[in-house]
Amino acid sequence: MMLTLALSCIAGLLALSVLAVASGRSPVTMRIVYGASLAASLVLLILATTHLLGAQAPASVTLPLGLPWVGAHFRIDVLGAFFLAVVDLGAAAASLFALGYGRHDQEPERVLPFYPLFLAGMNLVVLADDAFTFLVSWEFMSLTSWGLVIAHHRVSDNLRAGYVYLVMASLGTLTLLLAFGLLAGPEGNYTFAQIRDGHPSPAVGALVLILVLIGAGSKAGLVPLHAWLPLAHPAAPSHVSALMSGVMTKVAVYGFVRVVLDLLGPPMWWWSVVVLTLGGITCVMGVLYALMQNDLKRLLAYSTVENIGVIFIGLGLALAFKAYGMTAAAALALTAGLLHVFNHSVFKSLLFFGSGAVLTATGERDMERLGGLIHRMPQTAFVFLVGCAAISALPPLNGFISEWLTFQAILLSPELPSWGLKFLVPAVGALLAMSAALAAACFVKAFGVTFLGRPRTPAAEQAHEVDTLSLAAMFCLATICLAVGILPGLFMDALAPVADLLVGDRMPMQRGVEWLSIVPITDSRSSYNGLLVFVFTLLSGSLAAFAIHRLASDKLRRAPAWDCGYPDASPATQYTADSFAQPIRRVFGTLVFRAREHGDMPAPGDMRPARLVVDLRDLIWEALYAPAATAVTNVSERLNRLQFLTIRQYLSLVFGALITLLLVLAIWP
Amino acid sequence: MAVIFDFAVQGAQMLMVLLLAPLLTGLVRKVKARLLRRRGPPLIQPYRDLARLLRKEVVLADNASWLFRVIPYVVFAATWVAAALVPTFQSGLLFSWSADLIAIIALLGSARFFLALAGLDVGTSFGGIGSSREMMIASLAEPAMLMTVFTLALIAGSTQLSTVAAFMTSNEVGLRVSLGLALFALTMVAIAENARIPVDNPATHLELTMVHEAMVLEYSGRHLALIDLSSELKLLLYVSLIGCVFLPWGMAPSGASVQALAIGFAAYLVKLAIGAFLLAVFETAIAKMRVFRVPEFLGAALMLGLLATLFLFVSRSL
Numbered sequence: 001m002m003l004t005l006a007l008s009c010i011a012g013l014l015a016l017s018v019l020a021v022a023s024g025r026s027p028v029t030m031r032i033v034y035g036a037s038l039a040a041s042l043v044l045l046i047l048a049t050t051h052l053l054g055a056q057a058p059a060s061v062t063l064p065l066g067l068p069w070v071g072a073h074f075r076i077d078v079l080g081a082f083f084l085a086v087v088d089l090g091a092a093a094a095s096l097f098a099l100g101y102g103r104h105d106q107e108p109e110r111v112l113p114f115y116p117l118f119l120a121g122m123n124l125v126v127l128a129d130d131a132f133t134f135l136v137s138w139e140f141m142s143l144t145s146w147g148l149v150i151a152h153h154r155v156s157d158n159l160r161a162g163y164v165y166l167v168m169a170s171l172g173t174l175t176l177l178l179a180f181g182l183l184a185g186p187e188g189n190y191t192f193a194q195i196r197d198g199h200p201s202p203a204v205g206a207l208v209l210i211l212v213l214i215g216a217g218s219k220a221g222l223v224p225l226h227a228w229l230p231l232a233h234p235a236a237p238s239h240v241s242a243l244m245s246g247v248m249t250k251v252a253v254y255g256f257v258r259v260v261l262d263l264l265g266p267p268m269w270w271w272s273v274v275v276l277t278l279g280g281i282t283c284v285m286g287v288l289y290a291l292m293q294n295d296l297k298r299l300l301a302y303s304t305v306e307n308i309g310v311i312f313i314g315l316g317l318a319l320a321f322k323a324y325g326m327t328a329a330a331a332l333a334l335t336a337g338l339l340h341v342f343n344h345s346v347f348k349s350l351l352f353f354g355s356g357a358v359l360t361a362t363g364e365r366d367m368e369r370l371g372g373l374i375h376r377m378p379q380t381a382f383v384f385l386v387g388c389a390a391i392s393a394l395p396p397l398n399g400f401i402s403e404w405l406t407f408q409a410i411l412l413s414p415e416l417p418s419w420g421l422k423f424l425v426p427a428v429g430a431l432l433a434m435s436a437a438l439a440a441a442c443f444v445k446a447f448g449v450t451f452l453g454r455p456r457t458p459a460a461e462q463a464h465e466v467d468t469l470s471l472a473a474m475f476c477l478a479t480i481c482l483a484v485g486i487l488p489g490l491f492m493d494a495l496a497p498v499a500d501l502l503v504g505d506r507m508p509m510q511r512g513v514e515w516l517s518i519v520p521i522t523d524s525r526s527s528y529n530g531l532l533v534f535v536f537t538l539l540s541g542s543l544a545a546f547a548i549h550r551l552a553s554d555k556l557r558r559a560p561a562w563d564c565g566y567p568d569a570s571p572a573t574q575y576t577a578d579s580f581a582q583p584i585r586r587v588f589g590t591l592v593f594r595a596r597e598h599g600d601m602p603a604p605g606d607m608r609p610a611r612l613v614v615d616l617r618d619l620i621w622e623a624l625y626a627p628a629a630t631a632v633t634n635v636s637e638r639l640n641r642l643q644f645l646t647i648r649q650y651l652s653l654v655f656g657a658l659i660t661l662l663l664v665l666a667i668w669p
Numbered sequence: 670m671a672v673i674f675d676f677a678v679q680g681a682q683m684l685m686v687l688l689l690a691p692l693l694t695g696l697v698r699k700v701k702a703r704l705l706r707r708r709g710p711p712l713i714q715p716y717r718d719l720a721r722l723l724r725k726e727v728v729l730a731d732n733a734s735w736l737f738r739v740i741p742y743v744v745f746a747a748t749w750v751a752a753a754l755v756p757t758f759q760s761g762l763l764f765s766w767s768a769d770l771i772a773i774i775a776l777l778g779s780a781r782f783f784l785a786l787a788g789l790d791v792g793t794s795f796g797g798i799g800s801s802r803e804m805m806i807a808s809l810a811e812p813a814m815l816m817t818v819f820t821l822a823l824i825a826g827s828t829q830l831s832t833v834a835a836f837m838t839s840n841e842v843g844l845r846v847s848l849g850l851a852l853f854a855l856t857m858v859a860i861a862e863n864a865r866i867p868v869d870n871p872a873t874h875l876e877l878t879m880v881h882e883a884m885v886l887e888y889s890g891r892h893l894a895l896i897d898l899s900s901e902l903k904l905l906l907y908v909s910l911i912g913c914v915f916l917p918w919g920m921a922p923s924g925a926s927v928q929a930l931a932i933g934f935a936a937y938l939v940k941l942a943i944g945a946f947l948l949a950v951f952e953t954a955i956a957k958m959r960v961f962r963v964p965e966f967l968g969a970a971l972m973l974g975l976l977a978t979l980f981l982f983v984s985r986s987l
Binding site: 371372374375378381385389392393394395400404407408410411414419422423426427429430433434436437438440441443444445447448449452453454515517523524525526527528529532533536537538539540541542544545548552553555556557558559560561562563564571573574575579580581582583584586587588 | 723724725726727728729730731732734735736742743745746747749750764766767768769771772775776778779781782785786788789790791792793794795796797798800801802804805807808809810811812815816819822823826827828829832886887889890891894895960961964971974975978979981982
């Protein structure tokens, strides 16, 4: 019943796209499309939440679509319901934001048809219950989002971003196709139920893990498969960027979790080594890349890479604990990972909305051309600040909760019997701690350069606050950030059935703990109370303010900035995004990016100004992608010659191919 | 009745850290001055400074935003709560379970995040230089700090400071290589976090390598008083933390008698005095380093912290 309703909502989204194509580019269409998307996502969100909170039994539906002898299987279980809730919360917020934001779109007819399709695709992936439906939905999601990435195709670089995205998405789908082929086996057991019963051999399991890591990892943005992400996510309109960064990467995480923790059966211990190593590298590399960016949306996209690393660390720990039968610890690690999935989808959507608001208000994405927006856009500035604090893992907001839980899971690692893991996990913990501190630096930069200081351009000076609907979407998400931060127990309890399903154990229920604290393992080991920390901080801050204003002085005088007595009238003397990142670039960048600074001094008599030039090299691109691209070009040039052969040569080629095939068949055992 | 007493003790701890913090800074300054054969300001000078600043009017830069005016209170509140959660004279206080060591570090991280934003708010180059360097230092100091937390948590089986302190007083601990390394790492982090020599110089306002003081350059009056008090609280917090974990002797257990509390308080004062003396000696004996040598210093702390964690698995306690 519930599933039928969910599928009808998705069908409604598909129909909406037809409507959008038919009715063209009137503002009414815009309102209908986003309004209906909002309604459909809200219904789906409520369905998913009731399913998850009620821990209801799985329900399934088979539709006579797709492959004739398989059909299209759909199923909702608690894992699916959790990700459905994440997808539709993001979708609802994005639709609400777009109701206001979409008005500024120059070419809405390029966005509107794809938007509901993209939402439908993401929902279908989460509900699919056989390999065929999963892959078709996955590819559908990729292609519709590609359509959104190149919506503004006249902006330079967007077409290149779309091209890189298309190539990487095809690669991802290809590897997933191979993975499901291996799982289905020669008998063609395509439904997930059959795959679950199949118990693949260790070699097949390992191969599937690697293939899924490439397939789902490339979609999620695991380093070194992240290259498309910082190009494609910023290219799309901001509400779509929020969906791609906040939600679509989570659908990719869903794919990984579904295959590796559910379908593959009991994990091997070394799987976790691969996942943990990739997660650790991803989170530090992601945030270092993010720190080097001056484009606000690209910075946010790279920060998504970092957070995917954090999620994969949680999942890797869950795999490690599950492999050794430490189910309670595995439940903790899994809950940490999944809670970060939720948290990241919330604050990343919020931050992308904020960047969209800045883009509407000023027409600028480059932080070097912004500044001082807190005066002109106070409400956007406030919610953006909440998002920045949340993503920097600061208490009492939500990002801290999931990182804290991940640290608690890391601290259980000495009980693992494997020596390799005993040494690896603390090192990963150090990487996680470093990425958290660097993320704080990154978002001080993002907020400080964009919203604080003095305006660097007239565009920033004449900015204006955005419309109410956009603000409403952002305030809703900011409220969720705070709610999860001060009442984390409720959200952790909601995840208990998911942990039960995937690792066969659940964390202690947090609902009954006194004072709404969270106690992941035992009282004496660790506990945290977001509510009390929030209340104490609020109380002591207001107490101090009250006492000082009453008892000491509340006088205030405005004067020019002191700046140690140096009058600097020009806003150009402020610290820029580049100069803010300079110390970190010097410390980490010389190693990771081969960062070099050199002065570009004009010859005597030359009138151009001297410049300080910074060279950054993307070593991953140079080592991995550039050679692959060159190789593909070379091979295709060679193969191109095949088109210009004589008929004799073609005939001999056909004959040779036939002989080879017969030989293979003869030798094949 | 018992709950009221527990509340009173928790309240006393909160007040005590607030009242003792300027004294600790005064003591460090006095000892440093004596070591340099100066007479130095009286011990209560920091209180006088605070009182004077509180009474003065605030001179606010023309383009300072509301955030700039809120941040001193945020920073102060976060630091105060963090400092009140570190066990000083008694462990296992009423609210000690509301945040463990990781949360305390994160609270300090919040304070630093907002202070760095304040540095960027007015849009002067001094503020920016301070903020960007502070965040660079934090990006190494925080992981180093967390690695020491890992070591302690793995030894004591808890990130709860009261449990760690109780465990450290028990006989099961003994001397361990890991603990020694962790102490080194924690001290190095404490020096960096509190902007002490050799990382930063708390005594100057005009030096090109300054970090913390540059960040708060635009503050004046009551705002500056709160920022100063926060730094003093932070110094007290770190000395208490090192005392609580590595010198837990004399600390009263939870539910102790008034006599035990008095002993705990006396022991705490002695620990603070020792901490202040050692810090002053260290600061007098060493020269300030260039800002880009700080990463090496903190990188060493990070490596020590990591080694401390890894040695846990291969070394035995003596």
